[in-house]
Amino acid sequence: MKVRVNGKSIDLPDDILTIEQLLSHFHLENKLAIVEKNKEIIDRKTYKTRTINEGDQIEIVHFVGGG
Template sequence: MMIHVNGCQTNVPSDVRTMEQLMHYYELQAKSMIVELNKAIVNKDKYASTSLQNGDCIEFVHFVGGG
């Protein structure tokens, strides 16, 4: 399946069908972040039930602290 992740077009394996699976694929499951799917924020409790489609645009936004 061809999707856009943080602005880059990428092809993910066919067994990656949900947001949760995509996060596991990128090893992001333990990170604190905001996830957007087609410019809409996805609630953390919906990752497993949020299906991905060919052409979707996903943004992973990490929090960065500093001082």
């Protein structure tokens, strides 16, 4: 499935169907991340059930600590 993630067009593996799986794919499942799908901020509680569809535009913002 082809989607845009943070402005880049990517082909996702067929087994990635939800926001939760997408975050896991990018190794962000245990990080504080905010996800926007088609210009709508997604409630973290719904990541497990919110599906990803062909052509979706997804923005992922995650926080990195440092000094």
